[in-house]
Amino acid sequence: NPKALRPQPGDRFAYLSGENKDKPVMAADIKIGDPPRLAYPVDPATETIRSGSRVNQVLLIRTDPSALTPATAPRAAGGIVAYSAICTHNGCPITLLDGDNRSVVCTCHGSRFDLADNGAILTGPATRRLAGLPVAVADGFVTVAGAFTGALGAATSQ
Numbered sequence: 821n822p823k824a825l826r827p828q829p830g831d832r833f834a835y836l837s838g839e840n841k842d843k844p845v846m847a848a849d850i851k852i853g854d855p856p857r858l859a860y861p862v863d864p865a866t867e868t869i870r871s872g873s874r875v876n877q878v879l880l881i882r883t884d885p886s887a888l889t890p891a892t893a894p895r896a897a898g899g900i901v902a903y904s905a906i907c908t909h910n911g912c913p914i915t916l917l918d919g920d921n922r923s924v925v926c927t928c929h930g931s932r933f934d935l936a937d938n939g940a941i942l943t944g945p946a947t948r949r950l951a952g953l954p955v956a957v958a959d960g961f962v963t964v965a966g967a968f969t970g971a972l973g974a975a976t977s978q
């Protein structure tokens with residue numbers, strides 16, 4: 821089932837909700853300080869949106885490229901980093917950028933993850949970092965450049 825496949829190299833992204841739902845995520849639209857963009861991978865050949873699996877939800881932000889740690893920089897593109905959007909605590913989608921413009925907050929129970937440092941946990945109750953997803957930019961589209969770099973989904977509810 822191509823809708824439930826994990827992100828594949830060369831996939832683009834489509835917004836998951838909001839006024840741009842199903843529209844492509846363009847690199848130029850993601851600015852430092854913007855809220856996380858939640859998106860699903862899309863097969864560009866068939867335009868299949870890979871929404872058949874909830875753990876395919878990805879969040880994208882742009883950070884200061886000079887702030888990225890050595891673990892993170894090789895899989896970023898112009899400061900754009902991508903991670904699983906599913907909180908590792910109990911599976912809520914992560915929707916809030918912290919004031920430092922590099923970490924995100926899960927509004928369910930307050931876990932914070934540093935997206936400039938490989939999804940590291942800054943504040944619990946989460947006990948597992950967020951899985952990263954390597955990205956690139958091609959023809960202005962944000963694209964997938966590799967597989968998720970860690971375990972997906974909630975640590976406690978599956």
Ligand code: FES
Pocket residue numbers: 907908909910911912926927928929930931944945946
């Ligand atoms: Fe995210 Fe609990 S589900 S902190």
